[in-house]
Amino acid sequence: MLWPKHRDSWYLWIMFLVFFGYFLLWGTVSTVQTEEKSSCVSCHTNSRELIKLSQIILKMRPPAKSEEIKGEG
Amino acid sequence: MELYEKILVEDEFLETDHGQIACVDCHGGNPDDSNWETAHKGIIKDPTFPDASKACGDCHEEIVKLGKSSLHVTLLPYRIIMDRRATPEESVKKALDMAMGNHCMGCHSSCGQCHVSRPHSVGGGFVKGHNFMKTPPMATNCTSCHGSRLEKEFTGKNPGIPGDVHFVKKNMQCVSCHTGSEMHGDGKEYQSMHDVANGPKCVDCHQDAAKATSKKKVHGLHYETVSCTVCHSLQYKNCYGCHVGKDGKGLPYYHNEKAIMDFKIGLNPTITKERPYKFITVRHVPTNPGLFDYYVKGGLKNFDRVPTWKPATPHNIQLKTPQNKSCKKCHKRKELFLTEDDVGAEEREANRSVIVPKSEIPTKTKKR
Numbered sequence: 314m315l316w317p318k319h320r321d322s323w324y325l326w327i328m329f330l331v332f333f334g335y336f337l338l339w340g341t342v343s344t345v346q347t348e349e350k351s352s353c354v355s356c357h358t359n360s361r362e363l364i365k366l367s368q369i370i371l372k373m374r375p376p377a378k379s380e381e382i383k384g385e386g
Numbered sequence: 387m388e389l390y391e392k393i394l395v396e397d398e399f400l401e402t403d404h405g406q407i408a409c410v411d412c413h414g415g416n417p418d419d420s421n422w423e424t425a426h427k428g429i430i431k432d433p434t435f436p437d438a439s440k441a442c443g444d445c446h447e448e449i450v451k452l453g454k455s456s457l458h459v460t461l462l463p464y465r466i467i468m469d470r471r472a473t474p475e476e477s478v479k480k481a482l483d484m485a486m487g488n489h490c491m492g493c494h495s496s497c498g499q500c501h502v503s504r505p506h507s508v509g510g511g512f513v514k515g516h517n518f519m520k521t522p523p524m525a526t527n528c529t530s531c532h533g534s535r536l537e538k539e540f541t542g543k544n545p546g547i548p549g550d551v552h553f554v555k556k557n558m559q560c561v562s563c564h565t566g567s568e569m570h571g572d573g574k575e576y577q578s579m580h581d582v583a584n585g586p587k588c589v590d591c592h593q594d595a596a597k598a599t600s601k602k603k604v605h606g607l608h609y610e611t612v613s614c615t616v617c618h619s620l621q622y623k624n625c626y627g628c629h630v631g632k633d634g635k636g637l638p639y640y641h642n643e644k645a646i647m648d649f650k651i652g653l654n655p656t657i658t659k660e661r662p663y664k665f666i667t668v669r670h671v672p673t674n675p676g677l678f679d680y681y682v683k684g685g686l687k688n689f690d691r692v693p694t695w696k697p698a699t700p701h702n703i704q705l706k707t708p709q710n711k712s713c714k715k716c717h718k719r720k721e722l723f724l725t726e727d728d729v730g731a732e733e734r735e736a737n738r739s740v741i742v743p744k745s746e747i748p749t750k751t752k753k754r
Contacts, residue, residue: 352409354400356422357394357516358397367393378637379632379635379638
């Protein structure tokens with residue numbers, strides 16, 4: 314039987330619904346944040362990781378500007 | 387600035403409204419890919435340029451709509467001036483388009499390059515860990531592009547020439563005069579920055595200064611005859627002889643032959659209701675007939691259609707200047723005025739509308 318018969322059971326039942334709802338909602342947001350953290354943000358907030366990667370990138374990347382640039386624009 | 391600093395996101399950003407938006411929504415890429423190289427395939431570095439509608443438009447619809455015509459985004463005056471100077475042939479136009487693409491059109495801005503990162507043309511990089519700044523900081527954003535002339539004038543970095551009184555005494559920043567609405571544009575496609583309707587005017591604050599009935603007699607005497615900067619600015623930078631090309635590695639470069647500190651009063655080539663002055667300050671801009679010779683010889687056959695001495699608003703305003711000490715410090719002072727003697731023969735025709743004929747140099751003070 315889904316519906317409680319006693320007063321104390323009613324109380325427990327409401328508390329269960331409140332907590333269930335809260336975890337359902339919080340859990341969903343938490344999952345989104347975890348996914349985000351595990352991908353772009355987890356790397357882009359990690360300076361140690363970025364230093365390591367930027368050293369690799371700098372070796373791969375050609376210079377963007379000529380060294381012959383002279384004067385002031 | 388180190389490369390890693392340019393792309394380091396601060397945790398604080400993730401707590402802001404903009405930080406709630408998934409990275410991929412604006413920048414693309416593949417967040418599920420654990421390989422950083424392939425994950426960044428197709429990444430959009432600046433999702434606000436050339437069109438900010440998708441990234442910003444949902445929340446900032448009005449600004450995005452107006453911003454499409456902002457001169458910071460379109461650089462329309464460059465295009466218009468070059469079209470006027472160009473030889474009217476299709477092959478020349480193509481070559482000039484390529485030259486401008488390589489050397490000129492990269493110096494634009496965008497929503498992101500003012501409010502999030504430094505402009506790409508100066509190396510980019512987050513200003514504050516991807517936090518969005520309502521007001522772009524002067525030092526990292528405005529003057530990173532407007533640096534060699536305006537910043538040095540404004541902050542007093544030109545040797546022997548004090549900085550602008552608005553900065554030195556009042557600590558005013560660029561945005562104190564150049565408001566967001568001016569920067570964002572008003573939807574009109576202006577042909578020159580001087581035409582922008584909501585640009586700053588000295589009289590916005592100094593309301594009594596530009597009136598025939600001004601309390602200061604000297605203001606009343608010069609009312610609508612000289613621009614404010616003719617009396618209240620100091621020497622400023624003039625650049626000459628810019629040449630562009632590509633080096634042995636195929637990288638674009640430019641050579642600016644010389645930069646000279648000078649102060650010149652010229653004729654106002656476009657007298658309007660807003661700028662009724664006969665005399666204005668003029669500045670030599672870094673151009674010359676051979677500017678794009680690397681790409682196409684003789685591509686600017688109509689070079690003389692546009693002056694190389696352009697209306698200028700030097701940003702080193704002072705209450706007292708050498709030329710406003712007394713009447714005689716300006717009147718009859720030929721060296722302050724842009725005459726034929728100051729302009730090389732090859733540029734004289736181009737500057738006919740701004741060169742002051744010797745007969746026009748004020749001699750006596752007239753009572754009005």
